[in-house]
Amino acid sequence: MTAVVTRFAPSPTGFMHVGGVRTALYSWLYARKHGGRFILRIEDTDKEREVAGAIPHIIESLAWLGIEWDEGIDRGGPHAPYLQSERLDLYRSYAHTLIAAGHAYPDPYTETEVEAFRKKAEEEKRPFLFRDHRPETSDTWDGTKPLRFRAPRIIRYEWNDLARGRLGAGEEAVDDFILIKGDGYPTYNFAHIVDDIEMGVTHVMRGEEFISSTPKYLSLYEALGVTPPAFVTMPVILSPDGKKKLSKRDGAKDILEYRNEGYLPEALMNFLALLGWNPGTEQEFFSKDELIRTFDLSRIQISGAGFDEIKLLSVNQHWMRQLSLENFIAQGGFSTFDISKLKKTVPLLKERAHTFAEAREMLSGELSCLFSEPTLERDRLVAKEPIERSGMTLSALKSLYEAIKTIPDGVSAEAVKDVLMPLANAEEAKGKGGRGAMLWPLRYTLSGQERSPDPFTLISILGSDEALSRIRKAIGILEG
Numbered sequence: 001m002t003a004v005v006t007r008f009a010p011s012p013t014g015f016m017h018v019g020g021v022r023t024a025l026y027s028w029l030y031a032r033k034h035g036g037r038f039i040l041r042i043e044d045t046d047k048e049r050e051v052a053g054a055i056p057h058i059i060e061s062l063a064w065l066g067i068e069w070d071e072g073i074d075r076g077g078p079h080a081p082y083l084q085s086e087r088l089d090l091y092r093s094y095a096h097t098l099i100a101a102g103h104a105y106p107d108p109y110t111e112t113e114v115e116a117f118r119k120k121a122e123e124e125k126r127p128f129l130f131r132d133h134r135p136e137t138s139d140t141w142d143g144t145k146p147l148r149f150r151a152p153r154i155i156r157y158e159w160n161d162l163a164r165g166r167l168g169a170g171e172e173a174v175d176d177f178i179l180i181k182g183d184g185y186p187t188y189n190f191a192h193i194v195d196d197i198e199m200g201v202t203h204v205m206r207g208e209e210f211i212s213s214t215p216k217y218l219s220l221y222e223a224l225g226v227t228p229p230a231f232v233t234m235p236v237i238l239s240p241d242g243k244k245k246l247s248k249r250d251g252a253k254d255i256l257e258y259r260n261e262g263y264l265p266e267a268l269m270n271f272l273a274l275l276g277w278n279p280g281t282e283q284e285f286f287s288k289d290e291l292i293r294t295f296d297l298s299r300i301q302i303s304g305a306g307f308d309e310i311k312l313l314s315v316n317q318h319w320m321r322q323l324s325l326e327n328f329i330a331q332g333g334f335s336t337f338d339i340s341k342l343k344k345t346v347p348l349l350k351e352r353a354h355t356f357a358e359a360r361e362m363l364s365g366e367l368s369c370l371f372s373e374p375t376l377e378r379d380r381l382v383a384k385e386p387i388e389r390s391g392m393t394l395s396a397l398k399s400l401y402e403a404i405k406t407i408p409d410g411v412s413a414e415a416v417k418d419v420l421m422p423l424a425n426a427e428e429a430k431g432k433g434g435r436g437a438m439l440w441p442l443r444y445t446l447s448g449q450e451r452s453p454d455p456f457t458l459i460s461i462l463g464s465d466e467a468l469s470r471i472r473k474a475i476g477i478l479e480g
Protein backbone atom coordinates (compact mmCIF):
# COMPACT_ATOMS: atom_id res chain seq x y z
CA MET A 1 0.00 0.00 0.00
CA THR A 2 1.26 3.48 -0.79
CA ALA A 3 1.87 5.76 2.16
CA VAL A 4 -0.88 8.21 2.93
CA VAL A 5 -0.23 11.76 1.74
CA THR A 6 -2.76 14.48 2.51
CA ARG A 7 -2.64 18.20 2.06
CA PHE A 8 -4.30 21.36 3.13
CA ALA A 9 -4.46 23.79 0.22
CA PRO A 10 -6.06 27.06 1.26
CA SER A 11 -6.37 30.07 -0.98
CA PRO A 12 -5.07 33.20 0.75
CA THR A 13 -8.34 35.05 0.36
CA GLY A 14 -9.17 35.84 3.99
CA PHE A 15 -8.79 34.67 7.54
CA MET A 16 -8.87 31.03 8.63
CA HIS A 17 -12.26 30.09 9.97
CA VAL A 18 -13.54 26.92 11.61
CA GLY A 19 -14.42 25.23 8.31
CA GLY A 20 -10.94 25.60 6.85
CA VAL A 21 -9.25 24.60 10.05
CA ARG A 22 -11.41 21.51 10.37
CA THR A 23 -10.43 20.40 6.85
CA ALA A 24 -6.78 20.88 7.76
CA LEU A 25 -7.31 18.99 11.01
CA TYR A 26 -8.97 15.96 9.42
CA SER A 27 -6.32 15.78 6.70
CA TRP A 28 -3.57 16.03 9.27
CA LEU A 29 -5.15 13.50 11.64
CA TYR A 30 -5.53 11.02 8.83
CA ALA A 31 -1.92 11.40 7.74
CA ARG A 32 -0.67 11.11 11.33
CA LYS A 33 -2.81 8.08 12.03
CA HIS A 34 -1.32 6.24 9.06
CA GLY A 35 2.23 7.45 9.53
CA GLY A 36 1.89 9.43 6.31
CA ARG A 37 2.77 12.97 5.26
CA PHE A 38 0.80 16.16 5.52
CA ILE A 39 1.51 19.03 3.14
CA LEU A 40 0.63 22.72 3.36
CA ARG A 41 0.26 24.25 -0.09
CA ILE A 42 -0.97 27.75 -0.86
CA GLU A 43 -3.29 28.14 -3.83
CA ASP A 44 -2.73 31.74 -4.84
CA THR A 45 -3.64 31.71 -8.51
CA ASP A 46 -6.57 34.08 -8.18
CA LYS A 47 -4.59 37.22 -7.68
CA GLU A 48 -7.69 39.45 -7.59
CA ARG A 49 -9.11 37.71 -4.54
CA GLU A 50 -5.86 37.55 -2.62
CA VAL A 51 -5.80 39.30 0.76
CA ALA A 52 -2.56 40.73 2.14
CA GLY A 53 -1.41 38.98 5.30
CA ALA A 54 -3.50 35.87 4.68
CA ILE A 55 -0.54 33.51 4.27
CA PRO A 56 1.19 34.38 7.58
CA HIS A 57 -2.23 34.16 9.15
CA ILE A 58 -2.77 30.62 7.86
CA ILE A 59 0.66 29.59 9.10
CA GLU A 60 0.10 31.14 12.52
CA SER A 61 -3.33 29.56 12.92
CA LEU A 62 -2.14 26.03 12.12
CA ALA A 63 0.96 26.43 14.26
CA TRP A 64 -1.13 27.64 17.20
CA LEU A 65 -3.41 24.63 16.93
CA GLY A 66 -0.48 22.25 16.80
CA ILE A 67 -1.23 21.02 13.28
CA GLU A 68 2.33 20.62 12.00
CA TRP A 69 3.00 20.05 8.34
CA ASP A 70 5.80 17.80 7.10
CA GLU A 71 6.43 19.80 3.98
CA GLY A 72 5.06 22.97 2.54
CA ILE A 73 5.12 26.68 2.71
CA ASP A 74 7.54 28.15 5.24
CA ARG A 75 9.19 24.77 5.65
CA GLY A 76 10.23 23.50 2.24
CA GLY A 77 10.38 19.90 1.13
CA PRO A 78 10.89 17.69 -1.91
CA HIS A 79 8.15 19.38 -3.96
CA ALA A 80 9.04 23.02 -3.31
CA PRO A 81 7.95 25.65 -4.06
CA TYR A 82 4.59 25.25 -2.30
CA LEU A 83 3.14 28.53 -3.50
CA GLN A 84 1.23 27.96 -6.71
CA SER A 85 2.18 31.32 -8.20
CA GLU A 86 5.79 30.09 -8.14
CA ARG A 87 4.93 26.90 -10.02
CA LEU A 88 3.68 28.40 -13.29
CA ASP A 89 6.29 26.63 -15.41
CA LEU A 90 5.08 23.30 -14.14
CA TYR A 91 1.45 24.03 -15.08
CA ARG A 92 2.59 25.19 -18.51
CA SER A 93 4.50 22.00 -19.04
CA TYR A 94 1.44 19.90 -18.13
CA ALA A 95 -0.58 22.14 -20.46
CA HIS A 96 1.76 21.34 -23.35
CA THR A 97 1.46 17.64 -22.62
CA LEU A 98 -2.31 17.94 -22.81
CA ILE A 99 -2.14 19.97 -26.05
CA ALA A 100 0.20 17.42 -27.61
CA ALA A 101 -2.19 14.62 -26.74
CA GLY A 102 -5.14 16.56 -28.18
CA HIS A 103 -6.75 17.18 -24.77
CA ALA A 104 -6.41 20.96 -24.73
CA TYR A 105 -6.71 23.83 -27.17
CA PRO A 106 -6.49 27.63 -27.08
CA ASP A 107 -9.80 29.42 -26.82
CA PRO A 108 -10.10 31.49 -30.04
CA TYR A 109 -12.91 33.75 -28.88
CA THR A 110 -12.98 37.12 -27.25
CA GLU A 111 -14.83 37.50 -23.96
CA THR A 112 -17.62 39.34 -25.78
CA GLU A 113 -18.05 36.44 -28.19
CA VAL A 114 -18.26 33.91 -25.36
CA GLU A 115 -20.78 36.16 -23.62
CA ALA A 116 -22.90 36.23 -26.79
CA PHE A 117 -22.92 32.39 -26.93
CA ARG A 118 -24.00 32.31 -23.32
CA LYS A 119 -26.81 34.79 -23.90
CA LYS A 120 -28.11 32.96 -26.92
CA ALA A 121 -28.24 29.66 -24.99
CA GLU A 122 -30.14 31.42 -22.23
CA GLU A 123 -32.67 32.83 -24.69
CA GLU A 124 -33.14 29.38 -26.16
CA LYS A 125 -33.49 27.95 -22.67
CA ARG A 126 -30.73 25.38 -23.06
CA PRO A 127 -27.57 25.01 -20.97
CA PHE A 128 -24.57 26.88 -22.30
CA LEU A 129 -21.79 24.49 -23.20
CA PHE A 130 -18.55 25.80 -24.54
CA ARG A 131 -17.80 22.51 -26.23
CA ASP A 132 -20.69 23.21 -28.66
CA HIS A 133 -18.53 26.06 -30.00
CA ARG A 134 -15.29 24.17 -30.08
CA PRO A 135 -13.26 25.36 -33.12
CA GLU A 136 -12.50 22.85 -35.89
CA THR A 137 -8.84 23.69 -35.95
CA SER A 138 -6.64 25.32 -33.36
CA ASP A 139 -3.78 27.76 -33.45
CA THR A 140 -0.70 26.97 -31.49
CA TRP A 141 -0.99 28.21 -27.93
CA ASP A 142 1.20 31.23 -27.25
CA GLY A 143 0.09 31.70 -23.65
CA THR A 144 -1.90 34.87 -24.29
CA LYS A 145 -5.20 33.11 -24.86
CA PRO A 146 -7.03 30.96 -22.32
CA LEU A 147 -6.26 27.29 -22.71
CA ARG A 148 -9.27 25.00 -22.57
CA PHE A 149 -9.69 21.34 -21.80
CA ARG A 150 -11.18 19.23 -24.57
CA ALA A 151 -13.79 17.45 -22.47
CA PRO A 152 -14.46 13.87 -23.45
CA ARG A 153 -18.01 12.72 -24.19
CA ILE A 154 -18.75 10.48 -21.29
CA ILE A 155 -22.31 9.64 -20.43
CA ARG A 156 -22.02 9.40 -16.71
CA TYR A 157 -19.39 9.81 -14.04
CA GLU A 158 -19.45 7.80 -10.86
CA TRP A 159 -16.98 7.71 -8.09
CA ASN A 160 -16.62 6.60 -4.54
CA ASP A 161 -16.36 9.23 -1.83
CA LEU A 162 -14.83 7.81 1.33
CA ALA A 163 -17.24 9.77 3.51
CA ARG A 164 -20.34 9.78 1.34
CA GLY A 165 -20.18 6.54 -0.58
CA ARG A 166 -21.19 6.38 -4.23
CA LEU A 167 -21.57 9.76 -5.93
CA GLY A 168 -22.34 10.48 -9.56
CA ALA A 169 -23.08 13.16 -12.12
CA GLY A 170 -24.30 13.29 -15.71
CA GLU A 171 -22.61 14.31 -18.92
CA GLU A 172 -23.52 18.00 -18.60
CA ALA A 173 -21.13 18.13 -15.67
CA VAL A 174 -18.05 18.41 -17.88
CA ASP A 175 -17.55 21.18 -20.33
CA ASP A 176 -14.43 22.55 -21.99
CA PHE A 177 -13.31 24.36 -18.86
CA ILE A 178 -10.34 26.71 -18.72
CA LEU A 179 -7.01 25.24 -17.63
CA ILE A 180 -4.84 28.33 -17.93
CA LYS A 181 -6.27 31.83 -18.03
CA GLY A 182 -5.27 34.62 -20.39
CA ASP A 183 -3.17 36.15 -17.59
CA GLY A 184 -0.97 33.04 -17.49
CA TYR A 185 -2.26 31.75 -14.17
CA PRO A 186 -3.83 28.30 -14.04
CA THR A 187 -7.37 27.85 -12.74
CA TYR A 188 -7.97 26.05 -9.47
CA ASN A 189 -9.41 23.13 -11.46
CA PHE A 190 -6.14 22.58 -13.25
CA ALA A 191 -3.47 23.67 -10.77
CA HIS A 192 -4.66 21.62 -7.83
CA ILE A 193 -4.70 18.46 -9.95
CA VAL A 194 -1.19 19.04 -11.25
CA ASP A 195 0.01 19.65 -7.71
CA ASP A 196 -1.83 16.73 -6.18
CA ILE A 197 -0.24 14.49 -8.81
CA GLU A 198 3.24 15.97 -8.39
CA MET A 199 3.04 15.82 -4.60
CA GLY A 200 1.71 12.26 -4.56
CA VAL A 201 -1.45 13.16 -2.67
CA THR A 202 -3.49 10.06 -1.89
CA HIS A 203 -6.51 11.54 -0.07
CA VAL A 204 -8.19 14.85 -0.85
CA MET A 205 -10.49 16.26 1.83
CA ARG A 206 -12.59 19.27 1.05
CA GLY A 207 -16.04 20.82 1.27
CA GLU A 208 -19.14 19.69 -0.54
CA GLU A 209 -19.00 22.66 -2.93
CA PHE A 210 -16.43 20.61 -4.85
CA ILE A 211 -18.66 17.61 -5.50
CA SER A 212 -20.27 19.11 -8.59
CA SER A 213 -16.84 19.72 -10.14
CA THR A 214 -15.49 16.25 -9.41
CA PRO A 215 -16.42 14.94 -12.90
CA LYS A 216 -14.15 17.65 -14.33
CA TYR A 217 -11.32 16.45 -12.15
CA LEU A 218 -11.93 12.82 -13.05
CA SER A 219 -11.85 13.53 -16.76
CA LEU A 220 -8.67 15.55 -16.37
CA TYR A 221 -7.01 12.73 -14.43
CA GLU A 222 -8.03 10.40 -17.19
CA ALA A 223 -6.59 12.66 -19.88
CA LEU A 224 -3.34 12.78 -17.94
CA GLY A 225 -3.34 9.03 -17.50
CA VAL A 226 -3.19 9.23 -13.73
CA THR A 227 -5.32 7.39 -11.16
CA PRO A 228 -7.21 9.96 -9.08
CA PRO A 229 -6.71 10.18 -5.32
CA ALA A 230 -9.47 9.18 -2.90
CA PHE A 231 -12.02 11.92 -2.33
CA VAL A 232 -13.40 12.68 1.11
CA THR A 233 -16.17 15.22 1.37
CA MET A 234 -16.51 17.15 4.61
CA PRO A 235 -19.94 17.81 6.09
CA VAL A 236 -21.14 21.37 5.97
CA ILE A 237 -20.96 23.32 9.25
CA LEU A 238 -24.35 24.64 10.29
CA SER A 239 -25.42 27.51 12.52
CA PRO A 240 -26.15 26.54 16.17
CA ASP A 241 -29.86 26.03 15.40
CA GLY A 242 -28.90 23.66 12.58
CA LYS A 243 -31.01 25.54 10.06
CA LYS A 244 -28.49 27.18 7.78
CA LYS A 245 -24.83 27.28 6.89
CA LEU A 246 -22.68 28.81 9.63
CA SER A 247 -22.17 32.49 8.91
CA LYS A 248 -19.99 35.13 10.49
CA ARG A 249 -23.01 36.22 12.50
CA ASP A 250 -23.34 32.88 14.22
CA GLY A 251 -19.71 32.58 15.07
CA ALA A 252 -17.72 31.71 11.95
CA LYS A 253 -14.86 33.83 13.07
CA ASP A 254 -11.15 34.07 12.62
CA ILE A 255 -9.60 31.10 14.42
CA LEU A 256 -7.00 33.34 16.07
CA GLU A 257 -9.81 35.27 17.76
CA TYR A 258 -10.33 32.18 19.85
CA ARG A 259 -6.76 32.45 21.01
CA ASN A 260 -7.33 36.09 21.97
CA GLU A 261 -10.46 35.15 23.84
CA GLY A 262 -8.55 32.68 25.94
CA TYR A 263 -9.40 29.36 24.35
CA LEU A 264 -6.81 26.60 24.41
CA PRO A 265 -5.62 25.03 21.16
CA GLU A 266 -6.24 21.54 22.55
CA ALA A 267 -9.86 22.52 23.18
CA LEU A 268 -10.39 23.86 19.66
CA MET A 269 -8.79 20.74 18.23
CA ASN A 270 -11.00 18.48 20.35
CA PHE A 271 -14.11 20.47 19.47
CA LEU A 272 -13.42 20.71 15.73
CA ALA A 273 -12.59 17.02 15.49
CA LEU A 274 -16.07 16.21 16.77
CA LEU A 275 -17.71 18.76 14.50
CA GLY A 276 -18.67 16.32 11.79
CA TRP A 277 -16.93 13.18 12.97
CA ASN A 278 -17.95 10.86 15.77
CA PRO A 279 -15.80 8.32 17.55
CA GLY A 280 -18.64 5.80 17.83
CA THR A 281 -18.51 6.06 21.63
CA GLU A 282 -19.75 8.52 24.25
CA GLN A 283 -16.26 9.94 24.79
CA GLU A 284 -16.30 13.74 24.61
CA PHE A 285 -12.78 14.77 25.46
CA PHE A 286 -9.88 13.74 23.27
CA SER A 287 -6.25 14.68 23.54
CA LYS A 288 -4.25 15.11 20.35
CA ASP A 289 -2.82 11.61 20.67
CA GLU A 290 -6.21 10.07 21.31
CA LEU A 291 -7.58 11.79 18.23
CA ILE A 292 -4.75 10.49 16.09
CA ARG A 293 -5.40 7.00 17.38
CA THR A 294 -9.18 7.09 17.03
CA PHE A 295 -9.83 9.17 13.92
CA ASP A 296 -11.11 7.39 10.84
CA LEU A 297 -12.81 8.42 7.63
CA SER A 298 -15.78 6.12 7.84
CA ARG A 299 -17.20 8.03 10.79
CA ILE A 300 -17.20 11.39 9.08
CA GLN A 301 -20.85 12.27 8.96
CA ILE A 302 -22.76 13.13 5.82
CA SER A 303 -25.34 15.47 7.30
CA GLY A 304 -24.44 18.97 8.42
CA ALA A 305 -22.80 19.50 11.80
CA GLY A 306 -24.29 22.18 14.08
CA PHE A 307 -21.77 24.59 15.56
CA ASP A 308 -22.48 24.51 19.29
CA GLU A 309 -20.65 27.32 21.07
CA ILE A 310 -21.82 26.13 24.51
CA LYS A 311 -20.18 22.80 23.82
CA LEU A 312 -16.98 24.58 22.84
CA LEU A 313 -17.04 26.42 26.18
CA SER A 314 -17.41 23.18 28.10
CA VAL A 315 -14.63 21.50 26.11
CA ASN A 316 -12.40 24.49 26.79
CA GLN A 317 -13.19 24.41 30.49
CA HIS A 318 -12.26 20.75 30.54
CA TRP A 319 -8.85 21.45 29.02
CA MET A 320 -8.24 24.47 31.24
CA ARG A 321 -8.87 22.23 34.25
CA GLN A 322 -6.22 19.78 33.06
CA LEU A 323 -3.50 22.45 33.18
CA SER A 324 -1.01 22.44 36.02
CA LEU A 325 -1.01 25.52 38.28
CA GLU A 326 2.09 26.86 36.53
CA ASN A 327 0.72 26.32 33.04
CA PHE A 328 -2.61 27.80 33.94
CA ILE A 329 -0.89 30.96 35.14
CA ALA A 330 1.55 31.04 32.24
CA GLN A 331 -1.16 30.72 29.60
CA GLY A 332 -3.84 32.84 31.19
CA GLY A 333 -2.51 36.35 30.45
CA PHE A 334 -2.66 37.28 34.12
CA SER A 335 0.50 39.40 34.31
CA THR A 336 -1.24 42.32 36.04
CA PHE A 337 -2.30 40.24 39.04
CA ASP A 338 -0.34 39.50 42.21
CA ILE A 339 1.17 36.08 41.66
CA SER A 340 0.94 34.68 45.17
CA LYS A 341 -2.74 35.60 45.46
CA LEU A 342 -3.33 34.37 41.93
CA LYS A 343 -1.97 30.96 42.83
CA LYS A 344 -4.57 30.59 45.55
CA THR A 345 -7.31 31.71 43.19
CA VAL A 346 -6.57 29.22 40.40
CA PRO A 347 -8.76 26.43 41.83
CA LEU A 348 -11.66 28.88 41.92
CA LEU A 349 -10.99 29.96 38.36
CA LYS A 350 -10.82 26.36 37.20
CA GLU A 351 -14.16 25.75 38.81
CA ARG A 352 -15.90 28.76 37.31
CA ALA A 353 -14.26 30.06 34.14
CA HIS A 354 -14.75 28.60 30.66
CA THR A 355 -12.11 30.70 28.96
CA PHE A 356 -9.08 32.70 30.09
CA ALA A 357 -10.84 35.90 29.05
CA GLU A 358 -13.67 34.98 31.41
CA ALA A 359 -11.11 34.18 34.11
CA ARG A 360 -9.51 37.61 33.70
CA GLU A 361 -12.91 39.26 33.87
CA MET A 362 -13.64 37.42 37.10
CA LEU A 363 -10.36 38.57 38.60
CA SER A 364 -11.25 42.18 37.90
CA GLY A 365 -14.90 41.70 38.79
CA GLU A 366 -16.42 39.27 41.24
CA LEU A 367 -13.00 38.06 42.43
CA SER A 368 -11.31 41.46 42.63
CA CYS A 369 -11.81 41.38 46.41
CA LEU A 370 -9.12 38.72 46.57
CA PHE A 371 -6.58 41.23 45.28
CA SER A 372 -7.69 44.49 46.87
CA GLU A 373 -9.73 45.52 49.86
CA PRO A 374 -13.33 46.41 49.04
CA THR A 375 -15.15 49.58 50.05
CA LEU A 376 -18.15 48.84 52.22
CA GLU A 377 -21.46 50.61 52.61
CA ARG A 378 -23.32 50.57 55.91
CA ASP A 379 -26.72 50.02 54.26
CA ARG A 380 -25.49 46.97 52.40
CA LEU A 381 -23.93 45.51 55.55
CA VAL A 382 -27.27 45.47 57.34
CA ALA A 383 -29.35 44.68 54.26
CA LYS A 384 -30.36 41.24 55.53
CA GLU A 385 -30.84 42.17 59.20
CA PRO A 386 -34.38 41.24 60.35
CA ILE A 387 -36.29 44.34 61.64
CA GLU A 388 -37.09 42.64 64.92
CA ARG A 389 -33.41 41.82 65.56
CA SER A 390 -31.81 45.21 65.27
CA GLY A 391 -28.09 45.20 66.03
CA MET A 392 -27.80 41.55 65.11
CA THR A 393 -25.31 42.14 62.28
CA LEU A 394 -22.84 43.81 64.60
CA SER A 395 -22.98 41.07 67.20
CA ALA A 396 -22.80 38.40 64.48
CA LEU A 397 -19.64 39.93 63.02
CA LYS A 398 -18.13 40.14 66.47
CA SER A 399 -18.68 36.48 67.23
CA LEU A 400 -17.45 35.49 63.78
CA TYR A 401 -14.36 37.61 64.44
CA GLU A 402 -13.56 35.60 67.56
CA ALA A 403 -14.10 32.32 65.74
CA ILE A 404 -11.95 33.28 62.73
CA LYS A 405 -9.08 34.14 65.09
CA THR A 406 -8.81 30.42 65.81
CA ILE A 407 -8.46 29.46 62.13
CA PRO A 408 -4.88 28.91 60.98
CA ASP A 409 -3.77 30.12 57.53
CA GLY A 410 -3.71 27.74 54.63
CA VAL A 411 -6.77 25.68 55.58
CA SER A 412 -9.42 24.65 53.10
CA ALA A 413 -12.81 26.30 52.63
CA GLU A 414 -14.34 23.15 54.12
CA ALA A 415 -12.30 23.55 57.30
CA VAL A 416 -13.35 27.20 57.58
CA LYS A 417 -16.94 26.15 57.11
CA ASP A 418 -16.65 23.57 59.90
CA VAL A 419 -15.64 26.34 62.30
CA LEU A 420 -18.18 28.96 61.23
CA MET A 421 -21.25 27.00 60.29
CA PRO A 422 -22.19 26.04 63.87
CA LEU A 423 -22.41 29.77 64.68
CA ALA A 424 -24.68 30.39 61.72
CA ASN A 425 -26.83 27.40 62.64
CA ALA A 426 -27.19 28.72 66.18
CA GLU A 427 -28.49 32.02 64.75
CA GLU A 428 -30.96 30.09 62.63
CA ALA A 429 -32.18 28.33 65.77
CA LYS A 430 -32.91 31.74 67.31
CA GLY A 431 -35.10 32.72 64.39
CA LYS A 432 -35.72 31.74 60.77
CA GLY A 433 -33.37 33.51 58.38
CA GLY A 434 -30.73 33.88 61.09
CA ARG A 435 -28.18 31.86 59.17
CA GLY A 436 -28.38 34.12 56.14
CA ALA A 437 -28.50 37.20 58.32
CA MET A 438 -25.13 36.17 59.73
CA LEU A 439 -23.39 34.89 56.62
CA TRP A 440 -24.52 37.64 54.25
CA PRO A 441 -22.74 40.48 56.11
CA LEU A 442 -19.68 38.26 56.45
CA ARG A 443 -19.56 37.60 52.73
CA TYR A 444 -20.27 41.24 51.93
CA THR A 445 -17.59 42.39 54.38
CA LEU A 446 -15.01 40.21 52.72
CA SER A 447 -16.02 40.91 49.13
CA GLY A 448 -17.87 44.24 49.02
CA GLN A 449 -20.04 42.67 46.34
CA GLU A 450 -23.53 41.41 45.81
CA ARG A 451 -22.17 38.29 44.15
CA SER A 452 -18.96 36.53 45.06
CA PRO A 453 -17.73 33.13 46.16
CA ASP A 454 -19.01 31.97 49.57
CA PRO A 455 -17.35 33.46 52.70
CA PHE A 456 -15.58 30.21 53.60
CA THR A 457 -13.80 30.10 50.26
CA LEU A 458 -12.94 33.79 50.57
CA ILE A 459 -11.42 33.30 54.04
CA SER A 460 -9.43 30.27 52.94
CA ILE A 461 -7.91 32.30 50.09
CA LEU A 462 -7.50 35.64 51.88
CA GLY A 463 -6.14 34.09 55.08
CA SER A 464 -7.42 34.83 58.59
CA ASP A 465 -5.41 38.03 59.14
CA GLU A 466 -6.81 39.74 56.06
CA ALA A 467 -10.33 38.50 56.86
CA LEU A 468 -10.06 39.81 60.43
CA SER A 469 -8.83 43.19 59.26
CA ARG A 470 -11.81 43.49 56.88
CA ILE A 471 -14.22 42.49 59.66
CA ARG A 472 -12.69 45.09 61.98
CA LYS A 473 -13.42 47.73 59.35
CA ALA A 474 -17.04 46.57 59.04
CA ILE A 475 -17.43 46.62 62.82
CA GLY A 476 -15.99 50.15 62.81
CA ILE A 477 -18.59 51.26 60.24
CA LEU A 478 -21.46 49.75 62.23
CA GLU A 479 -20.24 51.26 65.50
CA GLY A 480 -19.27 54.59 64.03
Ligand code: GLU
Pocket residue numbers: 008009010011043188192205206
Ligand atom coordinates in the same frame (compact mmCIF):
# COMPACT_ATOMS: atom_id res chain seq x y z
N1 GLU B 1 -7.82 26.33 -2.61
C1 GLU B 1 -9.08 25.69 -2.35
C2 GLU B 1 -9.87 26.51 -1.37
O1 GLU B 1 -9.29 27.22 -0.60
C3 GLU B 1 -8.83 24.32 -1.77
C4 GLU B 1 -9.76 23.29 -2.19
C5 GLU B 1 -9.06 21.93 -2.10
O2 GLU B 1 -8.72 21.54 -0.99
O3 GLU B 1 -8.82 21.32 -3.13
O4 GLU B 1 -11.07 26.46 -1.37
